[in-house]
Amino acid sequence: MxxxxxxxxxxxxxxxxxxxxxxxxxxxxxxxxxxxxxxxxxxxxxxxxxxxxxxxxxxxxxxxxxxxxxxxxxxxxxxxxxxxxxxxxxxxxxxxxxxxxxxxxxxDVDPAALRRVAAEIVSRSSAEREALTEVSVEETDLVTRSFDPDVLAQLVRLRRLIQEREPDELSIYMKWALLGTLRDVATVKVGWPYQLPGKPRQARFADVGKRFQERITWMVDDLQALDxxxxxxxxxxxxxxxxxxxxxxxxxxxxxxxxxxxxxxxxxxxxxxxxxxxxxxxxxxxxxxxxxxxxxxxxxxxxxxxxxxxxxxxxxxxxxxxxxxxxxxxxxxxxxxxxxxxxxxxxxxxxxxxxxxxxxxxxxxxxxxxxxxxxxxxxxxxxxxxxxxxxxxxxxxxxxxxxxxxxxxxxxxxxxxxxxxxxxxxxxxxxxxxxxxxx
CATH class of the missing domain: 3.40.50.150 (Vaccinia Virus protein VP39)
Structure with a gap:
């Protein structure tokens, strides 16, 4: 040995x-x-x-x-x-x-269409303002413990609106813009590699819809620059x-x-x-x-x-x-x-x-x-x-x-x-x- x-x-x-x-x-x-x-x-x-x-x-x-x-x-x-x-x-x-x-x-996606549809989804989500009990009952314990109730409600509304769309080439980009937003708005420690829902922290961003659209904008800018x-x-x-x-x-x-x-x-x-x-x-x-x-x-x-x-x-x-x-x-x-x-x-x-x-x-x-x-x-x-x-x-x-x-x-x-x-x-x-x- x-x-x-x-x-x-x-x-x-x-x-x-x-x-x-x-x-x-x-x-x-x-x-x-x-x-x-x-x-x-x-x-x-x-x-x-x-x-x-x-x-x-x-x-x-x-x-x-x-x-x-x-x-x-x-x-x-x-x-x-x-x-x-x-x-x-x-x-x-x-x-x-x-x-x-x-x-x-x-x-192979239309960047302008991606920006427009994402904005429409955020607008619809803001208008609905569903109660937390209607949107979080089926969430896992990790998810419910990682976000303030109002933030989780916003996230779940956006997710539902994306998932309910007729699947097309835009949906998957919006999925990843939303997934990329999760750790930005979490109110517990969710650093890499492990999530620690028992340790609170100040969320880096408070407005879920705004942060989601910022991420969509990055995608649009990067896709438009492609040869x-x-x-x-x-x-x-x-x-x-x-x-x-x-x-x-x-x-x-x-x-x-x-x-x-x-x-x-x-x-x-x-x-x-x-x-x-x-x-x-x-x-x-x-x-x-x-x-x-x-x-x-x-x-x-x-x-x-x-x-x-x-x-x-x-x-x-x-x-x-x-x-x-x-x-x-x-x-x-x-x-x-x-x-x-x-x-x-x-x-x-x-x-x-x-x-x-x-x-x-x-x-x-x-x-x-x-x-x-x-x-x-x-x-x-x-x-x-x-x-x-x-x-x-x-x-x-x-x-x-x-x-x-x-x-x-x-x-x-x-x-x-x-x-x-x-x-x-x-x-x-x-x-x-x-x-x-x-x-």
Whole structure:
């Protein structure tokens, strides 16, 4: 069993480096931008920083063809690729977020009609002024506890008016303008990733209808700025571990992505407020099956002993990688067993996560053109003080599947909460950009 490691103990092999020097003051620590076009429609907490993507696309020098993002999220890589005149193919397992990314990239809506219909709905909602008891009786506990009664009444009226419309291309944009408004008008703490309805706060915006229309205005402005001759951009709802989710072999010229970090972030739970409010799901059980179903294992809430053992067995065929993952799993299990009952089972998450990365990298290798570059932004982690060099291990797995590692660049330090909560040795973590090329 390996000793607990710190980042100082890690000595990566020398690499031929791609010269990555992210401009100063770029990127965000958490989530997509609240100001950047398209990103501002909905602040997804797991989002890629737009300026990072734009810089990386420019650095790669790809001038034509298609860019793949197999962790497409809310479509940040897609909108950046489209702005650069490139095609895009994204894969996203979260059904709501895949829908959001798709409408950003389709752009086949009349912006003036969207603005007009949204204004009409707000006007009708204000005129109705329904009583709270008529509109909130069927809401989940999370939703009713997150808003003042009058605010909730306004939200529910807008939702009903949108849902009662004959479905058309405008409805889905108004849906997301309303979902993006929820956390703006909540009177409890609803930060990422978890909602805390027991902790009150001052709502950032008081007028629901006004804030909803402001978000519609952002959408209209962003859609009107699109080039009419934009290249093809597709987001497919699917599991990137499965070959059928991918485009045809050799069809893409680059991959830019930010995979889920191995940090126990539950991507399904992060959008529970929006899912419950819209009626996508109404319980934790529905959330885990309907929304989380095809997501790769990145949190302890998804893990199982059976999945752990199956993953270790499959990774054993990659001798060096399998040994590394097996040793880290054993170290994590040992650390967990020294803690109180109910300690998080990181040892179950880790092997399942790296098996998923292996399956995804195999699919990526098949879909990229020969010589194409993949650039992934990913951080390391230290659950229970056990250092996991996630980017380095991903790089080793990529080499197994026919890629050549080009560079591994630290772009910022991160993870101070690991140092406080879990690490007896003061692990310093980093966010990194790894680059690998299909040979």
């Amino acid at each position: 390996p000793d607990v490691l710190t980042s100082a103990d890690r000595t990566p092999a020398p690499l031929h480096r791609l010269d990555i020097q992210l401009p100063a003051k770029t990127g965000r620590k958490h989530g997509t931008s609240t100001r950047h076009p398209f990103d501002r429609w909905f602040r997804y907490p797991a989002g890629f920083a737009s300026d990072h993507v734009e810089y990386l696309l420019e650095l790669l020098g790809v001038t034509e063809g298609t860019v793949i993002d197999c962790f497409a999220g809310s479509g940040v890589t897609g909108t950046a690729a489209r702005s650069a005149g490139l095609g895009f193919y994204g894969i996203e397992a979260h059904p709501m977020i895949a829908e959001l990314a798709s409408i950003k990239l389709q752009g 009419a001759e934009r290249p093809s951009a597709v987001v497919r709802l699917g599991d990137s571990r499965q070959p059928e989710a991918w485009p045809e072999s050799g069809s893409a010229q680059a991959s830019i992505a930010s995979p889920p970090y191995l940090n126990n972030f539950d991507y399904a739970d992060a959008t529970r407020l929006e899912a419950y409010f819209w009626g996508e799901v109404r319980s934790w059980k529905e959330l885990t099956t309907t929304i989380r179903g095809d997501m790769l294992t990145a949190s302890t809430q998804q893990s199982s002993v059976l999945e752990k053992e199956r993953a270790l067995a499959e990774l054993a065929s990659m001798s060096d990688v399998g040994q590394t993952v097996s040793a880290l799993t054993a170290a994590l299990k040992s650390e967990r067993q020294q803690r109180k009952s109910g300690a998080k089972a990181y040892d179950q998450v880790l092997p399942a996560y790296f098996l998923a990365m292996s399956q995804i990298l195999e699919n990526l290798h098949r879909s990229l053109a020969t010589g194409a570059m993949a650039v992934w932004q990913i951080g390391d982690s230290a659950p229970y003080g056990v250092y996991v060099d996630t980017p380095g291990i991903i790089g080793e797995i990529a080499a197994v599947h026919g890629f050549r590692m080009v560079s591994d660049t630290v772009i910022r330090e991160r993870g101070q909460r690991w140092r406080r909560a879990n690490s007896p040795v003061g692990v310093t973590l980093a966010e990194r950009v790894i680059c690998f090329q299909k040979e």
